[in-house]
Amino acid sequence: MQYFQLFARNALYLILLIGYSLSLTSCAKKVSFITSGVVPAAQGYIKISEDDNHNYTVDVNIKRLAEPSRLNPPKETYVVWMETKRNGTKNLGRLNSSSGFFSSSLQALLHAVTPFKPERVFVTAENQSNIQTPGSQVVLTTKEFH
Template sequence: MLLCLSVISCSKNLKFTNSEAVPAARGNVNIDKDDNGNYALDIDILHLTEPSRLHPSKNVYVIWMETENNGIKNLGQLKSSTGFFSNTLKASFHTVTSFKPKRVFITAENDANIQTPGPQVVLTTKSR
């Protein structure tokens, strides 16, 4: 029983707030701390239109994490399992990081390999 409670207490589920850029988009971030002290992030998104349909048009969605003490980190590009986005506009993402997440957000960008986020935030969680 105690083991189950400790596993549950280490897991956080953060919902993305509604977006003005993509109002139909919905999603969440599940954060688990593993035995090594790392943080596993699982992101699931529904109804996120292709970035080329945004105004202004962009090429990719980039996932960012604001950390407790180490600034903002580019976690990578958001892709679906069947091409860029499936017909259901569903995408998921998994990563492990040693940095403690404070907030996760997604921006529309022209390049996935940038080091600072642009101004076009399409989804964000509240700070934890």
């Protein structure tokens, strides 16, 4: 009987510890882009998750995004940006295709890690990817999220 009580108490502690650990790890938040007036066929989403060091992983996945050279005016690349509450707008990087730049499936991806908490994510068409401020040609955007 004593062994059973000891086992039951240890099992309860283990269950509570596992539950507490799971509550500390953030679940990934999936947010869809709003339908674009610039590239209406484009559809995509972002996934954001926070790690144990309070960094944020941002994964962008977009399908049917036209080549930037087909836009009016034509551009060279797409850049992903995030707005933060306290740190302004940050360049997350250039969208990449899974098999060559904008393959026949027109799928574009980006994986980025940032110490800043994203409030909104958007994509612009640009002539360079290493710029510090976004241009005016916004192609896709999300609503604000928290």
